[in-house]
Amino acid sequence: MNILLNRRKMLKPDSNSQGVKGSSDFHLPIFIVCFLVIFIICGCADDMQQLKKDTAMIYNDLNLYKEETNKKLSNLAKEDENIRKQLTGLSNTIDNRQDEMKEIRGKLDELKFQLSNYFNELRSEVNALKKPGITPQATTKQDKTNYEAAYKEAFDAYQKGQYGEAIKKFSAFIESYGGTPLVPNAYYWLGDSYMNVKDYENAILYFQEVVDKYPKSDKASRALLLQADAFSNVNDKKSSITILKKVIELFPKTEEAIIAERKLKNLSLQ
Numbered sequence: 001m002n003i004l005l006n007r008r009k010m011l012k013p014d015s016n017s018q019g020v021k022g023s024s025d026f027h028l029p030i031f032i033v034c035f036l037v038i039f040i041i042c043g044c045a046d047d048m049q050q051l052k053k054d055t056a057m058i059y060n061d062l063n064l065y066k067e068e069t070n071k072k073l074s075n076l077a078k079e080d081e082n083i084r085k086q087l088t089g090l091s092n093t094i095d096n097r098q099d100e101m102k103e104i105r106g107k108l109d110e111l112k113f114q115l116s117n118y119f120n121e122l123r124s125e126v127n128a129l130k131k132p133g134i135t136p137q138a139t140t141k142q143d144k145t146n147y148e149a150a151y152k153e154a155f156d157a158y159q160k161g162q163y164g165e166a167i168k169k170f171s172a173f174i175e176s177y178g179g180t181p182l183v184p185n186a187y188y189w190l191g192d193s194y195m196n197v198k199d200y201e202n203a204i205l206y207f208q209e210v211v212d213k214y215p216k217s218d219k220a221s222r223a224l225l226l227q228a229d230a231f232s233n234v235n236d237k238k239s240s241i242t243i244l245k246k247v248i249e250l251f252p253k254t255e256e257a258i259i260a261e262r263k264l265k266n267l268s269l270q
Contacts, residue, residue, distance in 0.1 A: 147177035155189065163193040184214035188223050200230040221247060221256040228263065241267055 154169030170190040174183055191206035207230070210223035228243035244267075247260040 147173070147180045147182065150177065151182045151186065154186070158189055158193055161196075163196045166190075166193045167197075184210055184217035184219050187214075188217075188219040191223065192226060195226060195230060198233075200233045203227070203230045221251040221254060224250075225256050225259060225263075228260070232267070237267060 150169070150173045154166055154173050157163075157169055158166035167190060170186045170193065173186050174190070177183065187206050187209045191203045191210070194200070194203035194206060204227055207223040207227040210217060210219050211227075214220060224243055224247045228240045228247070231237075231240040231243060241264065244260040244264050248257045248264075251257050
């Protein structure tokens with residue numbers, strides 16, 4: 001009997017040993033999960049650290065690029081300012097040269113007029129000598145002296161920059177000496193005087209007088225050129241372009257045609 005009981009005890013499983021074994025089997029997966037979590041966290045921490053480094057490098061590169069761009073923009077701004085100053089200086093130089101050219105043309109007109117008068121008078125005297133008993137009429141000579149003096153007086157006012165006075169004197173000259181050779185010049189300088197006082201509409205009208213009445217005059221091409229400027233100053237770009245093309249067509253290979261071509265290019269850029 002005792003022997004049977006002992007055998008049952010030996011065959012009966014130990015509950016304590018089973019509990020310990022079950023417990024150890026349960027703790028093993030938890031340990032693995034924790035290890036994996038820690039590993040992942042450590043890996044993420046490394047990735048975050050690397051990401052921060054990469055971000056810092058990108059910001060640094062952006063700042064360097066920004067500084068270089070600002071320097072380049074600053075240099076471009078300085079170059080642009082220098083170019084603008086040079087263009088302004090060039091424009092002023094051109095304006096001064098144009099004023100000088102106007103003065104030279106005026107003096108040439110005066111000299112041409114004096115030479116013409118001299119040769120006309122000389123020719124008249126020679127012809128008179130060939131015909132005994134006939135002398136040049138004193139009144140004709142006096143008239144020439146009068147209109148010469150009147151023209152010179154008007155032109156002197158123009159050269160001194162007294163454009164209002166020049167307008168009055170040239171207008172009076174045209175009215176009093178309408179049949180003399182200097183009338184085309186008087187119309188031209190009258191128009192130019194109106195340009196200088198910024199009365200562009202009257203300037204256009206008087207330049208047109210030169211073109212219509214004296215198309216073969218030395219002043220015709222120059223009158224058209226200034227008329228184009230007058231139209232441009234009243235914002236009539238279309239008429240200005242038309243006049244400039246007319247200068248090139250009617251007076252090819254002249255100084256005025258070259259200037260007209262340059263002005264057309266400038267208008268096309270606006």
